[in-house]
Amino acid sequence: MNALLTSRRDAITLAIFALVVLTMPVWLQPFGAAYPGLMQKFAIYAIFAIGFNILFGLTGYLSFGHAAFLGVGSYTAVWSFKLLTMDALPAIAFAIILSGLLAVVIGYLSLRRSGIYFSILTLAFAQMCYNLAYSVLTPITNGETSLQLNLQDPRIIDSALAPRPAGLPSASLFGHTFSGLQGFYFCAVMLLIAFFIAQKIFASPFGMMLRGIKSNQTRMNYTGFNTRPYALTAFVISGMYAGLAGALLAVTDPLAGAERMQWTASGEVVLMTILGGVGTLTGPVLGAWIIKYFENIFSAFNEQIVSRFFDFLPAGMHDVVVAVASKFVGEGWNLTLGLVFVLIVVFLPGGIMEGVRRITHMFDKSRRAPPTPARLSTQPAE
Amino acid sequence: MDAILAQLLNGLDKGGAYALIALGLTLVFGTLGVVNFAHGALFMLGAFCAVAFRQLITMETVTIDPSQLSPWGAPLEIKTPLAQTWFGEFGAVMIEYSVPLSIVLAIPVMLIIGIAMERGIIKHFYKRSHAEQILVTFGLAIVAQEVIKAIFGPNPISQPMPTSLRGAADVGLWLGMGPNVLTYPWWRLLYFVFSAAIIAAVFAFLRFTTFGMVVRAGMADRETVGLLGINIGRRFTIMFGLAAVVAGLAGVMYTPLVPPNYHLGMDFLVLSFVVVVVGGMGSLPGAVAAGFLLGILQSFASMAQVKAMLPGIDQIIIYLTAVIILLVRPRGLIGRRGMMES
Numbered sequence: 177m178n179a180l181l182t183s184r185r186d187a188i189t190l191a192i193f194a195l196v197v198l199t200m201p202v203w204l205q206p207f208g209a210a211y212p213g214l215m216q217k218f219a220i221y222a223i224f225a226i227g228f229n230i231l232f233g234l235t236g237y238l239s240f241g242h243a244a245f246l247g248v249g250s251y252t253a254v255w256s257f258k259l260l261t262m263d264a265l266p267a268i269a270f271a272i273i274l275s276g277l278l279a280v281v282i283g284y285l286s287l288r289r290s291g292i293y294f295s296i297l298t299l300a301f302a303q304m305c306y307n308l309a310y311s312v313l314t315p316i317t318n319g320e321t322s323l324q325l326n327l328q329d330p331r332i333i334d335s336a337l338a339p340r341p342a343g344l345p346s347a348s349l350f351g352h353t354f355s356g357l358q359g360f361y362f363c364a365v366m367l368l369i370a371f372f373i374a375q376k377i378f379a380s381p382f383g384m385m386l387r388g389i390k391s392n393q394t395r396m397n398y399t400g401f402n403t404r405p406y407a408l409t410a411f412v413i414s415g416m417y418a419g420l421a422g423a424l425l426a427v428t429d430p431l432a433g434a435e436r437m438q439w440t441a442s443g444e445v446v447l448m449t450i451l452g453g454v455g456t457l458t459g460p461v462l463g464a465w466i467i468k469y470f471e472n473i474f475s476a477f478n479e480q481i482v483s484r485f486f487d488f489l490p491a492g493m494h495d496v497v498v499a500v501a502s503k504f505v506g507e508g509w510n511l512t513l514g515l516v517f518v519l520i521v522v523f524l525p526g527g528i529m530e531g532v533r534r535i536t537h538m539f540d541k542s543r544r545a546p547p548t549p550a551r552l553s554t555q556p557a558e
Numbered sequence: 559m560d561a562i563l564a565q566l567l568n569g570l571d572k573g574g575a576y577a578l579i580a581l582g583l584t585l586v587f588g589t590l591g592v593v594n595f596a597h598g599a600l601f602m603l604g605a606f607c608a609v610a611f612r613q614l615i616t617m618e619t620v621t622i623d624p625s626q627l628s629p630w631g632a633p634l635e636i637k638t639p640l641a642q643t644w645f646g647e648f649g650a651v652m653i654e655y656s657v658p659l660s661i662v663l664a665i666p667v668m669l670i671i672g673i674a675m676e677r678g679i680i681k682h683f684y685k686r687s688h689a690e691q692i693l694v695t696f697g698l699a700i701v702a703q704e705v706i707k708a709i710f711g712p713n714p715i716s717q718p719m720p721t722s723l724r725g726a727a728d729v730g731l732w733l734g735m736g737p738n739v740l741t742y743p744w745w746r747l748l749y750f751v752f753s754a755a756i757i758a759a760v761f762a763f764l765r766f767t768t769f770g771m772v773v774r775a776g777m778a779d780r781e782t783v784g785l786l787g788i789n790i791g792r793r794f795t796i797m798f799g800l801a802a803v804v805a806g807l808a809g810v811m812y813t814p815l816v817p818p819n820y821h822l823g824m825d826f827l828v829l830s831f832v833v834v835v836v837g838g839m840g841s842l843p844g845a846v847a848a849g850f851l852l853g854i855l856q857s858f859a860s861m862a863q864v865k866a867m868l869p870g871i872d873q874i875i876i877y878l879t880a881v882i883i884l885l886v887r888p889r890g891l892i893g894r895r896g897m898m899e900s
Contacts (some may be wrong), residue, residue, distance in 0.1 A: 238689045285881065289888055292593055292688050296835045297884055300877035303828060307877075312870030439828060443696060450693055503708045511708065514700030521694040522682060 186375050193371055193458065197364045201357060209469055212360045216428045217468050219363035220421050223370045225448040225460035227417020230374060231410050232446070233455035234383060236390035240295045240442050241282070241302030245275040245415040247309065247437030249422025251316070254323045254432045261333040262345045264354075264362065268423045275419025276412055283411035287404055290393070302442055309434040322433035347427045359428050366424060370417060371457070377413070378457060386410050390455075418445075447517055453529025462528055467513070474509040477502075560730065560740045565857045567729065571746040571815065573853020574753030575601075578808035579830035580837060580845035581757060582801035588777045588840045589794040592680055593688050595695040597805055598827025599702040603671060604664050604806025605818035606706050609715050611660035615641035616653055655720050657814055664810045665803055672802025676795050699823065707820040714817035719745045745814055752811050756804060757846055763800075764842075773797055777840075832880040838890025848891055852876050 196203075200218065204210040228242055249271035256267040286297040309317040317323055325344050334345075347354055354362065377383045385406050388396045396403050426432055435441070448467050453459025482502045486494055504512045524531055579601055586594045618637040626634040641649030652659060679698065683691050723744045730740030764770035776783045776790040783790045809818070816822070833852055837844030858864060859875040871878075883890060 236689070238692065285885060289884060292692070292839070293835065293884055293888065295692065296831055297881060299828060300832060300880045304874040304877045304881075307873035308870055311873045440824070446693070446696075508704055508708050510700060511704035514697050514704055518679065518694055518697035518701065521690060521697060522679065525686075525690060 183379070186379060189457070190368075190372060190375060193461075194368050197367060198361075200364070201360070207469070207473075209472065212357055213428075214468070214472050215360045216363050216424075217472075218465050219360065219367040220424045220428070221445075221448065221464040221468055222367050222461040223424065224418055224421035224445050225452070225464040226370055226374050226457075227414040227421070228445045229414075229449050229454065229456075229460040230377060230386075230417065231414035232449060233460070234378070234386035234390060235407050235410050237287070237290065237407065237411070238295050238446070239286075239298040239411070239414075240439060240446070241298030241300075242414070242418050242445055243437045243439065243441035244282070244302040244305040245279060245418035246422040246425070246441065247305065247432070247434065248275045248278055249419035250426045250432035250436055251309075251323060251422075252419070253423035253426035254325070254430055255316075257325060257331075257347065257426070257430050258329040259332065261331060262348050262353075263333075263351075264347050264349050264423075264427045267347070267427065268366075268420060271419045271423030271426075272416045275422065276416040279412040279415025279419075280408070283408050283415065287407050287411060299439060299442070302437060302439055306434055306437040306439070309437060317432070317434060319434070322431050324431045347430060354427075363424050363428065366420065370420065371461070375457060382406065382409070447513070449527075451517065451520055451527055453527030456527075456529040459527050459529040466528075470512070471509060474504075474512065477509075560735060561861070563733075564740055564742075565861055566854055567740075567742045567746075569854030569857035570750040570850065571753075571853075572856065573850035574750050575808050575812055575826070575849075576830055576833045576853050577846045577849025578753050578756060579805055579826055580833040580849045581760060581842060582805040582808075583830060583834045584837070584840060584842050584845040585760075585797055585801040585804075587834070588842070589773060589797045590676070590680070590684065592683060593691045593695070594680070595692050595827065595831075596675070596698040596702065597695075597801070598823035598825075598830065599699040600668065600672065600802045600805040600823070601809040601812075601826050601830075602706065602818065602820065602823030603702060604668055604809025605813050605822060606710060606809075607664035607667055607806060608657050608660040608717055608810045608813045609710060609818060611663045612653075612656040612717060615639060615649070615656060619643055657717055657719060657810065660810055661807060664806045668803045668806030669799045671806075672799035673795055675802070676798040680798070681795075699827070703820045703823060710820070712820060714819040716817035717813040719814035723748060749811055749815065753808065756807060760800075760804060761842070769793065769796075829876060832876055836880050836883050836890055838892045841890065841892045844890055844892035851891075852879060855879060 197219070200215050201210050204215065209215070224242075224246060228239070232238055252271040252274045253267035256270045260266060282298065282301045286294055286301065289297060310319055327344065331340075331345075334340075345353070347359075349362065352358075385396075385401065385403075388401075389403050389407055393403055422432075422436070425436070444467070445464075448463035449460045450463070451466060452461065452463025483494070483498045486497050486501065489497055502508075520527060526533070579597060582600070583594060583597045586592055586597065617640040619640065621636050621638065622633050623636055624633045628634045639649060639653060641652045643649070645652060675698065679694060680691075683694055726741040726743045727747055728737055728740070729742045729747075731737055733740070764774055772783065772788055772790070773793055776788075776794065780790055809822075812818075829852075830849075833848045834845055836852065837846070837848030855875055856872070860872040865872055
């Protein structure tokens, strides 16, 4: 009965989520964000954040090296475009497999330590990948110029099936080249699949096990579970999600650069997850959307726009306010991001989802006269 | 032989910087138990103290001298830096030695920044998980770096070193080798000596003063020291300020070697965390030893012969060392037992 209930609730969540994602081109119109490039990013980074959350949100292991998987996914996808075919599916499959393999290696080694040591180990591995991509692996990664498509690429399968078209091709699906919103819908469908799988993981006994690792690993060990295989599985799954996101980045724009693997990129996905709400399903998605939205909108602001916005102020104050405010937009949008982030961690550690929960809880209380039962504490009783 | 010595020397200045940052990180961790991801930002802020100091004293006042004419006939504009208007001839010397002099500015500024940071934000995070500490200080680091970017712009600002310290010392001659066999830039030698002095000062402060003794006792057992009626919290706050000063001074003196830009701190942060972990979380001698060790290892890895054997090793040597040490010896080189091993 209980299982049925959760799955029905999950089904409703999934349906609402699908509706929200697929109607993005409509409801993002008033926000000025309904262009394919940005919406693709929304979908892709949401996948990245969902995957990261499977590791961080469920097991509590804070990885600072997830960008490595994103980068490997991108490189693999572009190589699949160059060597085999422009079809998106094989590229994605290869990217997921390869980043998964890398995650097995990194995860196996890193998960032997926990806490800050785990963070440092993942960070060290990611920085190694990044530095190597810039130096020795230049034949594979093309170093600073980024890996891109080339007119001389063999593209074995494509050239066997059809005569080579003039100019650089773009990614396709079963011979149908993406154009306009199709690229976005492809990413959106991938996001829905990723969300669905994450939902299943959250609801499964496996997910329960991962939560157990987060709340008290020692106790899990004493209960007779060997926790490491579970944590490793979670690590690999989240690495594969990152690989998928990287591949989709390459599908929407067949170009892969090493800067995608830098540790700031790993930091970004941490920010997204925290902002939205660690350990919740929809939180990281929200976080990714908000960060990507404001990154695009805020960084497009310039002093004139700010000045027009504050036109109602008296002249002297106007200049001061504009001078201060313009530091927070455009180039300086990261400053806003950093401040918001600090505030969130200090006052709302659960992120946006906790804020939502607190507000609904408040309304619940005022509606219902009898006291609500105390919320279940996640802290183990010591 | 002298090739090896040269690499050893080359590693010393970078190792000095790593050691200073790692020392501060370890101090903060050992006293407050806080994982401070903003420590690299403090290094960067120190470097920008030097930049700000120089920009302040070289601010120019323009006076127009009608009696003299410039080559194209206009009245001559004489530009005098602020320092010269204030201090006359001595001002020129001040500008010449602006980098070492900015230490005077950096100490109070870094102390205030450090204490403000601890009282303002980090205080609330003692009891929270390490993940949350990492996150909040990471946010602080972003804020600090963006503020600097907004003030000083995104480009690196090079700081000239004093003319008398340019050029290289003929270290080989001191060691009984021929002239010009082994040379080493004066400033880098100075940096090494400077970092060694600061490290010695911090250790002496902890070992030979009452304040230091109390702090060491607090690091060992905070509660008991508190029960003895000592306000250990305030002392730990001061230690945080001190760690900020150490990082800041490391930054000030590093400016002539690498022109500082706003993400200098982030570049050093990742490395110095690796250094701390290699040395062993919470161990001050470990941090210093690991700092120099990794600096020297890095300089050996960038030798042409080594690179020919293992291509790309110079890029990853530090991380590789960290991975190996963490996997083989989880406590680091000289780490304390049970430190964050849960």
